[in-house]
Amino acid sequence: MDPKLTEVSQFFDRFKAAFVRKDFDTCTKLLSELKVKLTEFRSLPPLFEDTPNAVHELTLARDIYEHAVVLSVKDEDQDAFERDFFQLKPYYTDARNRLPPSPQEYPILGLNLLRLLVQNRIAEFHTELELLSSIALENPCIKHAVELEQSFMEGAYNRVLSARQTVPHETYVYFMDLLAKTVRDEIAGCSEKAYDYLSISDARQMLLFTSDQELLKYSEEEHPEWEIKNGFVYFQKAKETTPCKEIPSLQLINQTLSYARELERIV
Amino acid sequence: MTQDVEMKELQAPSNSITSATPSTFHHLKEIASLIETGAYAREVRRIVRAVRLTMALRRKLKSSVLGAFLNFALTPGSEVHSRLSSYLPKDDEHDMDVDTATSATQTLAKHSLPELEIYCYLLVLIFLIDQKRYNEAKACASASIARLKNLNRRTVDVLASRLYFYYSLGYELTGDLAEIRGNLLALHRIATLRHDELGQETLLNLLLRNYLHYNLYDQAEKLRSKAPRFEAHSNQQFCRYLFYLGKIRTIQLEYTDAKESLLQAARKAPVAALGFRVQCNKWAVIVRLLLGEIPERTVFMQKGMEKALRPYFELTNAVRIGDLELFRSVAEKFSNTFNSDRTHNLIVRLRHNVIRTGLRNISISYSRISLVDVAKKLRLDSANPIADAESIVAKAIRDGAIDATLDHTNGWMVSKETGDIYSTNEPQTAFDTRIAFCLNLHNEAVRALRFPPNSHKEKESAEKRRERQQQEQELAKHIAEEDDDDF
Structure with a gap:
């Protein structure tokens, strides 16, 4: 075996050991060293040279990046997640024919979809979705994310929240928690438009707070226009901001002038 | 030109022996001369016409005709000639022999133009694709692309853009589009450096098609947004571009723009x-x-x-x-x-x-309806349909899809009276967009008008025109009289 390859795999073993110990600081340190070492392999993307150890090297590199992605989730670092995922992606797309499929592929792709959903990057979410085959779409990890997006778009928020109990992979919990916060903001936004008032206990239930205090704090911080009295939350204030009826004179003048100009050109 | 005419006359008898071919072969020769004049006069227009005429001949192409044409247009024995001939199937060897014998002697004097050479490549390529000989087609296309990279003539551009198209088509039919992506990108770069706008247009479309074939919308959009844009040269290419653009935008949820592109396409x-x-x-x-x-x-x-x-x-x-x-x-x-x-x-x-x-529909038909009924009517089947219905309705209200309020304690939805739309600015804006559309249409139509060249010189005064017409009439009368005299 190639000495360089042996060295990297030994390093990677140490990384995995630290990973199991949940010693994430050591992991991060080892990971950056590993990444530097990977640059020396010429069989990796973007070169894809056909070296004798190509399959070994590619598999190892893919393994390392897969761990890197999972590590970034444990670290709760979304930027690192995005970086590592993009480094990992060529191994799933361009190196598909050279390597046996990885068992981690679908969980990680699903994780990425979930991340895009949490960050509200729906266009990218759909772009990624187009890349998946119909077999991939049947995979529970991917399906989970796709169904979440659908429920989210429809407004069936309680379905989004109940999905947290059925996560297909333990790494998903972090993003599901983030999603829960987004959902709460959405519900709050919808409620203030849809209801005239709500009883405090209903509001608490709807916004997923465990105590009334949390609700009061939330409404103070995020929605100071809500009025809370007599055990009810009134949303009236938020609605009274309808624009007063005024003739949009400037706009009208502009339009009329442009008609005049155009007509002059014709006649 | 005189040489051409002579050759046609000489060719006629030899062709009449190989039945059925004369018309196609004759047409091909005419196209070749069209390309020649186009190349000498640097008139791209003629070459465009030549390509269009070729497409009409497409179904009639036969191996023997092509062989004869290759002999006619290229120097037999030259590298290109032997390479292109090798792609043609050899089933009717006999006919070709006859043609070679007759035409080889006549074309020796001709030095072949690069345009003609590329045109031969194009013809052979189209023929191979139509015959479903994809492997030969791919080899032929790659050879032609290699040759094209060394040619920098504006008159070749039209032919080159067609070649690119068939090059990509050949690979698409065998399902290896991914292989040529790098090549297409390199060609696009070359076309950009040479200011070959038609080539850029074609190659950009081919690349977009290539990406979209593999659902690589992200890459396609990145390329599209960064590639240089200019006024379209070819309507067909522009249509394709609009279609691909529409697809990309649809995937990226920009529906309004996507709709416009797709409908325009x-x-x-x-x-x-x-x-x-x-x-x-x-x-x-x-x-x-x-x-x-x-x-x-x-x-x-x-x-x-x-x-x-x-x-x-x-x-x-x-x-x-x-x-x-x-x-x-x-x-x-x-x-x-x-x-x-x-x-x-x-x-x-x-x-x-x-x-x-x-x-x-529900909100229009009912002034008040319970959420249970809403869930039933929408046929929501989930663990908790009422809660689902409630949040769905809430979101619809927030997005402005319906005008209603929810009553949580009683669990019903109350629709608001629909206000008089004419009390808002809505009709005015609708009216404005329609006027703007009409005016825009008019402007576009004016811009699209074409005037014959020199039309401004023709504006002679009425008097002059009368004079000229009188002269013409007199002349006509004279001729008629002369004719009569002859009899």
């Missing part, structure tokens, strides 16, 4: 390109549905499209009624079609619109 496409227009219409229908519009019935009744658009028609119907159950059954029934059209993911997105339409 469908409208601009030539009538003969039925398949292309059907594709455009399919996508346009989905985009309009996603926008919450209902396409008119006439869209689905266009000539030659009824059958292909049938699944989309039923889909539209389901969305229009707002019936989730019907929508689901239609999606299932035509899932094969939707999968092969690769619109399946878009149709999944439509579910949301179906719910919205259903909800709007």
